[in-house]
Amino acid sequence: MGKSMKSPVVNKAMELLRQLRQITEGQDDVTAKLNKIIMMIVQQTDADAGACYLVVDDCYLELFAAYGYPEDLSHKISFRIGQGIIGIVAQNQCSLALSDVSKHPAYSPMPEIKEDEYRTFIGVPLIRWNRTIGVIALQNKKKHTYSPADKEILETISMVLSEIVASDEMSAYKESLIRERGQTGRERYKGLSLSKGYGMGCAVVHRRRQAVTKLFADDKEKELRKLENAHKKMNADLDEKFNTTKIGIGEHVDILDAYRMFAQDKGWYKKIADNVQSGLTAEAAAERAYEDMWNRLSGTNDAYLKERLHDLRDITDRLLGYLSGDNKTSASVDSDDIIVVAMSMGPADLMDYDYKKIRGLIIEDGTPTMHVAIVAKALGIPVVAKIKGIFNDIKTGELLAIDGNEGYVYNKPSVQIQEKIKAKIAEKEKLQAKLAELRKLPSKTKDGTKINLFINVGLLFDLDYIETTNCEGIGLYRTEIPFMSSDQMPDVNKQMEYYKELMDRSGNKKVVFRSLDVGSDKLLPYWSNAGEDNPAIGWRSIRITLDRRAILRKQMRAFLRAAAGKELNVMFPMIANYAEFIEAKETLLLELEKEKRRGSPTPKKVNVGLMIEVPSVIFQLDAILKQADFISIGTNDLAQFIFASDRGNPRLTERYDVLSAPFLKVMQEIITKATKAGVYCSVCGEMAGNPIEALALIGLGYRNLSMSGSAFGKVKSMVRSLNIVDIEDYVKTLMKSNKKTLRPQLISYANDHGIEIY
Ligand code: PEP
Numbered sequence: 137m138g139k140s141m142k143s144p145v146v147n148k149a150m151e152l153l154r155q156l157r158q159i160t161e162g163q164d165d166v167t168a169k170l171n172k173i174i175m176m177i178v179q180q181t182d183a184d185a186g187a188c189y190l191v192v193d194d195c196y197l198e199l200f201a202a203y204g205y206p207e208d209l210s211h212k213i214s215f216r217i218g219q220g221i222i223g224i225v226a227q228n229q230c231s232l233a234l235s236d237v238s239k240h241p242a243y244s245p246m247p248e249i250k251e252d253e254y255r256t257f258i259g260v261p262l263i264r265w266n267r268t269i270g271v272i273a274l275q276n277k278k279k280h281t282y283s284p285a286d287k288e289i290l291e292t293i294s295m296v297l298s299e300i301v302a303s304d305e306m307s308a309y310k311e312s313l314i315r316e317r318g319q320t321g322r323e324r325y326k327g328l329s330l331s332k333g334y335g336m337g338c339a340v341v342h343r344r345r346q347a348v349t350k351l352f353a354d355d356k357e358k359e360l361r362k363l364e365n366a367h368k369k370m371n372a373d374l375d376e377k378f379n380t381t382k383i384g385i386g387e388h389v390d391i392l393d394a395y396r397m398f399a400q401d402k403g404w405y406k407k408i409a410d411n412v413q414s415g416l417t418a419e420a421a422a423e424r425a426y427e428d429m430w431n432r433l434s435g436t437n438d439a440y441l442k443e444r445l446h447d448l449r450d451i452t453d454r455l456l457g458y459l460s461g462d463n464k465t466s467a468s469v470d471s472d473d474i475i476v477v478a479m480s481m482g483p484a485d486l487m488d489y490d491y492k493k494i495r496g497l498i499i500e501d502g503t504p505t506m507h508v509a510i511v512a513k514a515l516g517i518p519v520v521a522k523i524k525g526i527f528n529d530i531k532t533g534e535l536l537a538i539d540g541n542e543g544y545v546y547n548k549p550s551v552q553i554q555e556k557i558k559a560k561i562a563e564k565e566k567l568q569a570k571l572a573e574l575r576k577l578p579s580k581t582k583d584g585t586k587i588n589l590f591i592n593v594g595l596l597f598d599l600d601y602i603e604t605t606n607c608e609g610i611g612l613y614r615t616e617i618p619f620m621s622s623d624q625m626p627d628v629n630k631q632m633e634y635y636k637e638l639m640d641r642s643g644n645k646k647v648v649f650r651s652l653d654v655g656s657d658k659l660l661p662y663w664s665n666a667g668e669d670n671p672a673i674g675w676r677s678i679r680i681t682l683d684r685r686a687i688l689r690k691q692m693r694a695f696l697r698a699a700a701g702k703e704l705n706v707m708f709p710m711i712a713n714y715a716e717f718i719e720a721k722e723t724l725l726l727e728l729e730k731e732k733r734r735g736s737p738t739p740k741k742v743n744v745g746l747m748i749e750v751p752s753v754i755f756q757l758d759a760i761l762k763q764a765d766f767i768s769i770g771t772n773d774l775a776q777f778i779f780a781s782d783r784g785n786p787r788l789t790e791r792y793d794v795l796s797a798p799f800l801k802v803m804q805e806i807i808t809k810a811t812k813a814g815v816y817c818s819v820c821g822e823m824a825g826n827p828i829e830a831l832a833l834i835g836l837g838y839r840n841l842s843m844s845g846s847a848f849g850k851v852k853s854m855v856r857s858l859n860i861v862d863i864e865d866y867v868k869t870l871m872k873s874n875k876k877t878l879r880p881q882l883i884s885y886a887n888d889h890g891i892e893i894y
């Protein structure tokens with residue numbers, strides 16, 4: 137096609153791109169290039185002024201370049217993402233053209249640049265890897281209408297500009313700015329966000345299971361002195377703490393006394409000293425003393441001795457802290473706001489702290505679906521993980537700020553950062569209050585379709601969400617948590633107590649119990665995994681409980697007794713084929729028969745279901761649906777197996793998206809078959825708790841979603857702002873796309889249709 141054949145719009149776009157290329161290929165530094173580009177855009181369009189804002193500190197947009205305004209305010213103006221019209225463009229990742237900007241509810245003109253003299257506005261986000269990295273904005277003094285073609289040209293320019301903004305040179309420049317402002321690189325860490333939210337507080341370094349790296353001593357005498365000093369200091373500190381703390385009376389006093397006696401035990405000290413004499417460092421000697429004791433006592437059934445073993449582990453860890461010179465422990469931090477920093481952590485470890493005081497959790501070795509992260513998320517605690525070296529860098533007592541939305545941790549944050557984080561916390565509290573108001577309103581779409589929303593429960597405090605959310609019930613009860621947090625396998629009665637408490641607290645609401653799902657990332661303290669190469673596809677979950685049938689039978693008995701006189705719903709995780717499901721189902725039905733024969737009271741109805749997590753089962757769905765009363769989709773595991781992508785590997789988290797055709801097609805297949813067979817179907821993986829993903833699920837036909845209690849309000853708010861007919865059509869069309877992710881399209885759709893996705 138000859139040049140003359142092109143439309144004026146195309147010619148204009150090509151001219152702009154030509155000039156853009158000239159500037160980008162020039163010799164100027166990155167800031168000069170940015171200024172030239174903004175000047176060129178203003179001159180080549182009909183605008184009177186223009187500006188480029190870039191994201192710094194991940195929650196702020198700062199003016200980096202401007203042209204046409206009466207004063208140069210580069211680096212002097214900033215907005216929070218979501219604040220003002222510029223902030224809204226960044227947050228929604230959507231261009232915005234306003235012929236009269238003063239009519240917009242977020243309008244707040246900047247007097248410094250006489251912004252009230254400008255009427256028309258167009259803002260376009262700069263996006264890279266689905267994240268906003270900046271905004272370009274143009275303004276006109278006279279009323280002017282930007283056409284869709286103008287918008288398109290600016291969006292094309294923004295793509296090129298995004299490359300410059302994301303360049304190494306610009307990143308280095310931004311880092312240098314941050315450093316100049318007193319926030320050095322070392323004090324700011326980038327990690328992987330595992331749970332969103334903001335927090336500030338005193339660091340508490342979680343020292344359990346501290347690794348001993350130096351095994352052999354160079355100088356025995358020196359090592360013995362080190363041991364003696366650490367032991368003395370530890371006991372002196374313990375004495376002082378126990379003497380000055382008002383601990384009242386009760387069982388905990390006996391426990392503390394026993395703990396203190398243990399710490400002073402001469403036999404234990406001698407054992408460590410002997411180990412040092414044999415050539416070990418004091419640290420390795422203490423660890424060896426623990427291992428010896430563990431080898432002797434771990435097989436015992438004596439609960440008292442087991443408890444002592446638990447104490448010894450704690451005291452060994454405490455002593456290791458003193459030996460390493462960092463003897464401040466969580467107890468020595470006198471603050472109502474703490475941020476726990478751990479190398480790794482189990483869900484039970486979180487219970488060592490008063491969770492109401494935890495403002496954030498940093499886990500150096502954390503992975504997205506590790507259970508401590510799921511528990512923290514349920515408690516609304518922001519979590520950031522995968523920051524190499526942070527565990528050793530941070531000292532207990534230091535002030536930390538955490539940005540769980542973008543995965544940043546600030547050590548000794550500047551006043552500026554502190555203010556930003558405080559503002560974010562206040563904003564979140566306001567949102568929470570708004571979501572709480574939804575409690576009494578029905579979970580219905582705008583066009584009247586009921587969407588049943590349930591909560592996932594792991595720990596008993598999750599049960600508070602039954603009342604605060606007013607949910608339909610518990611769509612997934614992860615029974616392994618009580619198994620993981622006690623130090624021996626709970627017997628039928630103990631299990632029954634847990635399950636009964638759960639049923640009682642739920643009143644008449646539906647409860648779905650999942651049979652024990654351990655292995656892979658969920659290890660039991662008393663049951664080490666056999667060092668498998670691929671634990672996620674190894675001996676785990678239903679594979680263990682079918683092989684160790686007594687465990688499964690006992691759990692079924694506990695379920696049946698806890699639900700006597702009520703409806704019992706039991707589902708089996710990780711079922712890979714029809715035969716496995718039938719085997720598990722028969723185990724439950726056999727226990728039911730036995731209970732009846734014993735004359736014990738039984739549930740008035742028993743529903744048996746399975747989780748859809750292993751792809752093979754989808755190919756036998758027709759047969760399985762004839763045998764199952766319900767199915768529930770565990771999208772965390774299903775996605776990991778569909779994409780062959782380890783759910784715990786942070787390198788892969790952004791590679792595959794459940795919001796893409798392959799996964800959505802699988803989800804469509806399942807709901808279509810279940811609906812046809814008339815079998816109840818729900819989703820209980822993390823996908824159901826993310827508003828934009830839940831939107832796609834509803835579009836596919838899902839009407840039952842179960843999520844963590846903390847996600848409930850956001851999903852309900854999305855449901856109530858949605859028209860179901862439109863989204864069903866849209867998702868069907870979208871699934872024809874071969875894009876790597878359909879997330880941006882769904883976000884734009886939600887923004888354009890007023891669907892609330894916080
Ligand atoms: C899942 O796999 O989606 C699920 C709900 O189970 P869990 O996360 O406990 O493995």
Ligand code: MG
Pocket residue numbers: 709749770772773
């Ligand atoms: Mg699972």
